[in-house]
Amino acid sequence: MLKRKIDNVLIEWKKRENKKPLIIKGARQIGKTMSIRHFAENNYKYVVEVNFALQNQYCGIFNYGFEVDNIIKNITLLNPSLKFVPGETLIFFDELQACPSCATSLKSFKLDGRYDVICSGSLMGVYYQQIESNSVGYKEDIVMHSMDFEEFLWACGYDNTLIEDLFSHMFELKPLSRLMMQRMTDLFRDYMVLGGMPEVVNTYVSQGNFSGVLSLQQQLLQDYEEDITKYAVGMEKAKVLAVYRHISTFLAQENKRFQVTKLSNTARNRQYIGAVEWLENAGIINVCYCLHELSLPLKGNYNPKLYKVYYSDTGLLISSLDNEAQEDLRKNKNFATYKGAIYENIVADMLVKQGYDLYYYHKDKPSFEMDFFVRSANYLWPMEVKANNRASASLNKLTDSTNQKYSKDIKYGIKLCAANIGFNGHFYTFPYFLTFLLKRWMREQE
Secondary structure, eight states, X not given: OOOOTHHHHHHHHHHOTTOOOEEEEOOTTSSHHHHHHHHHHHHOSEEEEEETTTOGGGGGGGTTOOOHHHHHHHHHHHOTTOOOOTTTEEEEEEOGGXXXXXXXXXXXXXXXXXXXXXXXXXXTTTTHHHHHHHHTTSOEEEEOOSOOHHHHHHHTTOXXXXXXXXXXXXXXXXXXXXXXXXXXXXXXXXXXHHXXXXXXXXXXXXXXXXXXXXHHHHHHHHHHHHHHHHHSOTTHHHHHHXXXXXXXXXXXXXXXXXXXXXXXXXOOHHHHHHHHHHHHHTTSEEEEEEESSSOSOOTTOEEXXXXXXXXXXXXXXXXXXXXXXXXXXXXXXXTTTGGGHHXXXXXXXXXXXXXOOEEEEEETTTTEEESEEEEOSSOEEEEEEOSSOOOOHHHHHHTOTTOOSSOSSOOOEEEEEXXXXXXXXXXXXXXXXXXXXXXXXXXXXX
């Protein structure tokens, strides 16, 4: 069983006296069901699991109302062996998107209080408006992602001693040793190829090599296509598929922006906004919006018509590329190709997994662009991702204290590249693999 960060989240949830039913949402195959089962087996005497996608007959348990006793009666009619003991039972409703009416019952379970309830689903973002309207105020939501780099390190046998050592170097601006840099770089390159899908990571760790990994990743890509075909409605289906199949095409461009003309010469951006939102709500992509101005706050300060689209798992991006690119990346670890898109994608993924929304900035005249922006309590932080360790002219301009024509909210910047830890008075330099500690570093830095 792979150690996941959600394990502690679930334990803390159980300790609360007045807890609400929990809804865990996220993309398919990121480990939601396995994590919940592991938690249930170790913390409850009795566990009742209902999978609405595989056990469609259970969708009828709400046909005669949402009172808890009626629901339990109907469940035990279908399976008399199940036991419901107050205070000792967890009810786990899986694949909630296949039975959205289940969400209405959460109010009853919360007010009743005899049983703990957890729900999960792989496409709940797509159906969330319907679910949300039925359960406002009587549920708690958690978004789960595929494994982040810290969880990958745990899977490889490293513990928090390594994590704290890395953070100590980062906080004290103390360069890592050559041995540490090389080892962490090698691990991070493996993580980029693999991504964070638990089955993929587990296969790699148990075998000690990449055998069979690509076929697992390509099957996941096909599964996502099947989800789109099954769940996207009407004409939107073709548009969602078109966007999904062209993500790597967008990223191969110099500016990496979503451009609808890559899909069709006659297409209009407004026609595809719904398709992009569908993929984002399904947890398949991360969307990065272009800022109007370089100022705080960030929300509401962006252009919804200008955005970049990244895979929510970089391993899936790499597995979507052509065979020649696959061979180059897997054998030669040549991640600097593809116009830096792979490094941008992994940084976007790592930022999202820390809870950040994604923003960038672009200006045509004069030409100026910055890959990402995040905020701390007091400042706006520009972040440049370099596929090499060349000079950072844009970052120098933004952090020049003698010239604040761009933004008064910016004090320092961050450069992510293949270099060691450093600070030049204007921006901090960190190796890519330390991105997963960025939010903690920023919080403690201020």
